[in-house]
Amino acid sequence: MDGMVLLYVGISPKRPPANGDSASKQTLRSRVRYHHRGNAYGSTLRLTLGVLLADELGIGLRRVGSTGSRLTFSDGEAVLNDWMAAHARVCWVEDPQPWLLETPLIEGVDLPLNLAQNAHGNFHAELSQARARQRELARSLPVLPR
Template sequence: MLLYVGISPKAPPTNGRAPSRQTIRSRIRNHYRGNAEGSALRLTLGCLLADQLDLRLRRVGSGTRMTFGPDGERRLAEWMADHASVVWVVSASPWEIEHEAIRSLVLPLNLDQNRDSHFHGQLSALRAEQKTRARTLPID
């Protein structure tokens, strides 16, 4: 079993900007029904499962966004529905729980705050390779 930790909202900005209005509900919806451009988890899973699910990261729209295309995103959503589970904890400061979880647990799918993970370099390289390949392909 692999774990991934995500939070919502993120820590309040210290530069005077308004805090994030994102909710845990919208975050989970993005992970399950969104696309690789809007979900680091979907991007990571799609890159890891690319061969198994026949997924190819592609540039879409204006060419700056990248997704697995409608069919690929659908296959990834189906895989997640069959293999992924979500649990959540309510907290007034979820960024503190996230930091502690990443510090104390083995969370190879988390890249942010997790540079000491043995898998960080491999996963970062895989995602970068997929993005580089997508940039060489025509825009869908």
């Protein structure tokens, strides 16, 4: 596809709980929408992209809210939205049990932006360290009100 490379795989809904609790009501549509318009607190993909693009986009991870427990890019989320609109592409495969496809895909394809189930990946250690550095920096800064 014109030089495009698959960088990340995610699924929706997640595997139903083994304890009989209610299954996730999340849909593929809601998950993709959140990745593109949500925030880093609720999207590991946004967190990863923001960390990797922080210097280029002039954004940084920050603690927000009344308790400061949520980490987002604050006003930088809009900048990340714009970058994703211009550069990110999405494709999908529908499957009634997507959790059965996730592990074989992550194990069989080099997906540098996936961390979970991807310790074997070539970029895993570097990405983990970059995310940890951004979290550490965010925790050293004052909490933003929103």
